[in-house]
Amino acid sequence: MAASKASKSKRPNRPGADAGRIYASLRRIRRVEEEIARIYPTDKIKSPVHLSIGQEGIAVGVCDALEPRDAVSGTYRGHATYLAKGGSLPGMMAELFGKDTGCARGKGGSMHLIDMKANVLGTSAVVGTTVPVAVGFAMAQKMRKTGAVVACFMGDGATEEGCFPESLNFAALHKLPVIFVCENNGFAIHEPIAKRQATDKLCQRVATYGIPAKRFVDSDTRAIRTHIAGALPKMRKGGGPIFIECMTWRWREHVGPGDDYDAGFRSRSTLVRWQKKDPVEIAAKALAKAARAEIDAAIEAEIAAAIKFAEESPFPPVEELFTDVFA
Amino acid sequence: MAASKASKSKRPNRPGADAGRIYASLRRIRRVEEEIARIYPTDKIKSPVHLSIGQEGIAVGVCDALEPRDAVSGTYRGHATYLAKGGSLPGMMAELFGKDTGCARGKGGSMHLIDMKANVLGTSAVVGTTVPVAVGFAMAQKMRKTGAVVACFMGDGATEEGCFPESLNFAALHKLPVIFVCENNGFAIHEPIAKRQATDKLCQRVATYGIPAKRFVDSDTRAIRTHIAGALPKMRKGGGPIFIECMTWRWREHVGPGDDYDAGFRSRSTLVRWQKKDPVEIAAKALAKAARAEIDAAIEAEIAAAIKFAEESPFPPVEELFTDVFA
Amino acid sequence: MSSPKLAWPGRPEDGRRVLRYVDALSESVALEMERDRSVFLFGLDVDDHKAIQGSTRGLLEKFGPDRVFTTPLSEDAMTGVAIGAAMAGMRPIHVHIRMDFLMLCMNQLVNIAAKARYMYGGQVKVPLVVRTIIGKSWGQGAQHSQGLHSMFMHVPGLKVCAPSNAHDAKGALAAAIRDDNPVVFVEHRLLYATEAFVAEGAYLVPPGRSRVCRWGRDVTVVGISNMVVEALRAAELLKEVGVSAEVIDPIWLAPLDSETIVESVRRTRKLLIVDNGWNMCGAGAEIAARVAEACAGEGPVSIRRIGFAPTPCPPSPILENAFYPNPATIAAEAFALARPDAAPWAPDPSSAKLAYQMQFKGPF
Amino acid sequence: MSSPKLAWPGRPEDGRRVLRYVDALSESVALEMERDRSVFLFGLDVDDHKAIQGSTRGLLEKFGPDRVFTTPLSEDAMTGVAIGAAMAGMRPIHVHIRMDFLMLCMNQLVNIAAKARYMYGGQVKVPLVVRTIIGKSWGQGAQHSQGLHSMFMHVPGLKVCAPSNAHDAKGALAAAIRDDNPVVFVEHRLLYATEAFVAEGAYLVPPGRSRVCRWGRDVTVVGISNMVVEALRAAELLKEVGVSAEVIDPIWLAPLDSETIVESVRRTRKLLIVDNGWNMCGAGAEIAARVAEACAGEGPVSIRRIGFAPTPCPPSPILENAFYPNPATIAAEAFALARPDAAPWAPDPSSAKLAYQMQFKGPF
Numbered sequence A, B: 001m002a003a004s005k006a007s008k009s010k011r012p013n014r015p016g017a018d019a020g021r022i023y024a025s026l027r028r029i030r031r032v033e034e035e036i037a038r039i040y041p042t043d044k045i046k047s048p049v050h051l052s053i054g055q056e057g058i059a060v061g062v063c064d065a066l067e068p069r070d071a072v073s074g075t076y077r078g079h080a081t082y083l084a085k086g087g088s089l090p091g092m093m094a095e096l097f098g099k100d101t102g103c104a105r106g107k108g109g110s111m112h113l114i115d116m117k118a119n120v121l122g123t124s125a126v127v128g129t130t131v132p133v134a135v136g137f138a139m140a141q142k143m144r145k146t147g148a149v150v151a152c153f154m155g156d157g158a159t160e161e162g163c164f165p166e167s168l169n170f171a172a173l174h175k176l177p178v179i180f181v182c183e184n185n186g187f188a189i190h191e192p193i194a195k196r197q198a199t200d201k202l203c204q205r206v207a208t209y210g211i212p213a214k215r216f217v218d219s220d221t222r223a224i225r226t227h228i229a230g231a232l233p234k235m236r237k238g239g240g241p242i243f244i245e246c247m248t249w250r251w252r253e254h255v256g257p258g259d260d261y262d263a264g265f266r267s268r269s270t271l272v273r274w275q276k277k278d279p280v281e282i283a284a285k286a287l288a289k290a291a292r293a294e295i296d297a298a299i300e301a302e303i304a305a306a307i308k309f310a311e312e313s314p315f316p317p318v319e320e321l322f323t324d325v326f327a
Numbered sequence C, D: 001m002s003s004p005k006l007a008w009p010g011r012p013e014d015g016r017r018v019l020r021y022v023d024a025l026s027e028s029v030a031l032e033m034e035r036d037r038s039v040f041l042f043g044l045d046v047d048d049h050k051a052i053q054g055s056t057r058g059l060l061e062k063f064g065p066d067r068v069f070t071t072p073l074s075e076d077a078m079t080g081v082a083i084g085a086a087m088a089g090m091r092p093i094h095v096h097i098r099m100d101f102l103m104l105c106m107n108q109l110v111n112i113a114a115k116a117r118y119m120y121g122g123q124v125k126v127p128l129v130v131r132t133i134i135g136k137s138w139g140q141g142a143q144h145s146q147g148l149h150s151m152f153m154h155v156p157g158l159k160v161c162a163p164s165n166a167h168d169a170k171g172a173l174a175a176a177i178r179d180d181n182p183v184v185f186v187e188h189r190l191l192y193a194t195e196a197f198v199a200e201g202a203y204l205v206p207p208g209r210s211r212v213c214r215w216g217r218d219v220t221v222v223g224i225s226n227m228v229v230e231a232l233r234a235a236e237l238l239k240e241v242g243v244s245a246e247v248i249d250p251i252w253l254a255p256l257d258s259e260t261i262v263e264s265v266r267r268t269r270k271l272l273i274v275d276n277g278w279n280m281c282g283a284g285a286e287i288a289a290r291v292a293e294a295c296a297g298e299g300p301v302s303i304r305r306i307g308f309a310p311t312p313c314p315p316s317p318i319l320e321n322a323f324y325p326n327p328a329t330i331a332a333e334a335f336a337l338a339r340p341d342a343a344p345w346a347p348d349p350s351s352a353k354l355a356y357q358m359q360f361k362g363p364f
């Protein structure tokens, strides 16, 4: 697939933490999503998009600690996980445009991103369903003794689905190499967590399965990265799963390019508070201006190329409707 | 229904604890199941039976504290819950015999006992599925401000189904009057809990929902009764659910009348240890011999009458196949 | 044109108020909640400002959070909760914004709701309504687009309803709420904005009566849910080539009034079923089988089914268009049935496009 | 009698070894696990001393607990785990002792397994086998007796297989394990003890070929799963009244080889479908619809379906007997189709009873 090749030059997963790399990854995701929001009102994008703007630090913090052999499993709000793990940007953009060169050949859409070459597992539009799938992928790693781990991302809402505790129990029982990552943005669509969950003791609950659990109250990218990097050696040797709960804020509306502060169910002042902890800004501060400028320029060029690739790619021909129903 | 009327004379749910009443309830359940086991090898019983012999103390401890307006929800291993809550014995026996006078008119069978007059909700053969149903029944009590509670029984295996944590969360969130009762006999069919659950911290886990949780290591009938009786007043006033985990032992095989110690997956010596804590024996010791004899005689007469009732009742006629598909 | 034999409440004669499908849904629920204290409505997002694409609009304000409330993301347990509440005498309406999510609660629906009355010997009833929406607009993709009604039709003890217009939506939803049995109520997102003549008061569109929406001579077209509208458009296209199509809307899929369909086919000898779902073991298979059984030995009958392509639903536009039946493909199939000896015909693209501007004000 | 046109591996000619269905299942899995390290078997109770009614007997001993293991009671997540392992290149066999429990994993099967290859643009495959058993003996009741195969037939991306004899069970299970797609493999408890001629080595009974088990002139009877055996018994009963019944076993229900059925019906002009499930939107509806579509305009065809009564399954014996098709009811229906002008006939009760002693050694 052309799209996958196009991304080979980009390798966000080299060993060791590095301020430039982390900034580049964060900034790239932010800019990609801003561009998506910009393009969205035209009719070029062919399926509904769920932006993660504001939440990027979690994906980047986790994925920067991973190796290429490790896998990630994201959600329909999956641009950040997909990109942070090295999923092809042209492939993603073309997928949003519904094109034949898309990572799912136009047959997935924005909610079903995948790039198996980068070990990005397919995302799902049914909340929670990818969690046990990620656990199964991890079980195969254990069976085959690859030493690889799977980072499984989910929203706070997903933890309410029965398959989540079922998956925790199984992963803990079989000591499977899974990093469970809850991106807790306090909302499922427009419903606040207090209307859905009896308590906020998720970490304590997960710990009762014998799974080390830690909450990050402001989801600092580096803190998350350090924590994951520290846990990986033991996990690779059969130490079993870990869990992190990352408190965060979805800056934009649930689906679509705008925001939702006028709807009255959450306040703009909270946004402002979270914007002070903007992971992109924080990462930027660690860099000299010139270094940033160079990174920024490269990112803009890459994004422009990806959009061009998506625009110029053909739609899948109608015969494609019937292919790949079966392998 | 004749069967329901037949049981009206029996009222195991009078207020206050009473040694005679508790013994009678325990002894009655034990003897009913022993009789079922005796009859089983003939072809009179028309569906597979799951005996609770050895585990009766839990149902009796909980139900003795309840009032008639309260409901219970049991499992396919439900004879004890059904009888302890005042379900009709002739109705149950006739149901096992597949008769028209059965509590489910021969259309349920042993795994689908019900007696709504006694507020015994229907049991299910699909593990765990009755848990949310019981929670919904409790929600209706709250909505209608009846002050009634629902005691929801389940096995240790049922707690592994995703609907269990989903139900806990919802019951806690809405402060529903549910007593969750886990009868932990350490096995699901022949699979020991260690092959199914990562840890044994069920109570700690349930507590993270804000649900008071307590384990009874030997499931003493009176201790359970006292605990439930103590919790009820607050629950009736909107205090929300509670949870108890009752460690116990299934003396017989999973399904059928015999035992399974020859199969090699659990040891007879553990049985012997549990038999020393036999709830029926313990309750018997609190009574004078004469009082026991009187109770025993009444129970034998009642059981004999129920069996006779079941035997003499007709099978449902073939036209009954098509009734009650819809209300 | 309505079937002459059925006098429907709320027909044009009864008043000229026009209402959208989406508003008819919320109006119906409001009337039933006023009428009966035991009715309540819950489900993810029923109480937010988007109000399930507007279909629960105003209910929270009118009835308060005790009777209109959201849930955790726990479709399985929430269905059990609804069933338990129904067994206790309440009348829950449980809302799912996509039909695809019902796959999470199949166990409760199939193993408990459908069987409770029977397997508990008539001691309980489960007056539960499960409202679900078939997602279709652009780019919904494989998991937000399914019409899975045939799975529910398959299971004794469940009723299934899929109204195609605002009039029926209001009356059938009321009938579903008053029904003492579990009803899977199938809506269609593209119908939400369509308008029909809808009487102001409460009325019922109960199970058991298919409607002949348009009378015709040459071919019988059965449409399901939104496909009724597409079939009506196709019928207009067919007029241009002199083919007269009868269009029938079953409204309720279980119990299914197939007699009305059989009667029509006895006249036309040609049957096309157009479903908002897959054909294999679908509603169309059932209707085809019933007609074939009923008309056996009466002379030849030609039958065709069209529905979703036998693939998951792709979001890319060319593929997505080809996935769904549309007025042009329906018209072409109906023509082939009606004129087996003529050369194949399809409406020219411009009139096919124009067909989408045809709006029909139900109840037809 | 086997269809002359198909040369089946493992037919009587190839050897005389007789094996039970239950042993054919475990033998097939053992052969595949030996052949391919990526095959593993898991599910509740697969490793206990009862070994899923014997069908996993010996596998734990042979392949150890890393490849044969039980699970928690978590059907939903365990199905997801199987899918994830399959996506990673393993070949899981996930076992459920009752088909009813599949209702707990519909979301994973319908929304992920069936769609993954398509919606992920061909990047993954899901070589998963879901083994399930239709429960029938005495008193199973409403929740331990369902044959829900038509729900899976409905969904593109899933394959469905329901072998009726030990020979096909072994070969079809091997084919399912080697298939790169999710396969719902439907067994029947009453078939477990039945014997057939089964070759010792591995062989495949792949999708795409219905088998004519018995040649006949007057009526075509399609049996599904255990109903093939009941249909063969019925055919013997029908012989007594001079009716010659052709019996066809589709073996694989999805993809479905309906051509073989259509060819047969073109000769007999009469079709009876006998299912181990409900009729409405069932496998029988699909077969009836396909035959009706294919034979349109060719002259009259008579079609009937029989299956479970349209009720939940009751355990009480008189009701339970009436719930299921049996050789006598099948024979009576087939007779009515074959001899529409004759007085209705049913086998006398004693020969109907005797029919149950007829054992047929497959592959038929």
Ligand SMILES: Cc1ncc(C[n+]2csc(CCOP(=O)(O)OP(=O)(O)O)c2C)c(N)n1
Residues within 6 Å of the ligand: A077, A125, A126, A127, A128, A154, A155, A156, A157, A158, A159, A183, A185, A187, A188, A189, A254, C044, C073, C075, C101, C104
């Ligand atoms: C099983 C299921 N139920 C409901 C929905 C509708 N839905 C789509 S996104 C969403 C919110 C999920 O919230 P969360 O898991 O916190 O993720 P977030 O969107 O906040 O990132 C819901 C309810 C769905 N897609 N799947």
Ligand SMILES: Cc1ncc(C[n+]2csc(CCOP(=O)(O)OP(=O)(O)O)c2C)c(N)n1
Residues within 6 Å of the ligand: B077, B125, B126, B127, B128, B154, B155, B156, B157, B158, B159, B185, B187, B188, B189, B254, D044, D073, D075, D101, D104
């Ligand atoms: C959903 C489901 N999965 C599997 C089964 C098969 N099964 C029947 S009883 C049982 C064991 C349940 O164990 P537990 O909940 O501990 O109850 P116990 O039998 O020990 O009282 C199992 C697995 C079932 N009936 N339902």
Ligand SMILES: [Mg+2]
Residues within 6 Å of the ligand: A155, A156, A157, A183, A184, A185, A186, A187, A188, A189
């Ligand atoms: Mg969230």
Ligand SMILES: [Mg+2]
Residues within 6 Å of the ligand: B155, B156, B157, B183, B184, B185, B186, B187, B188, B189
């Ligand atoms: Mg147990």
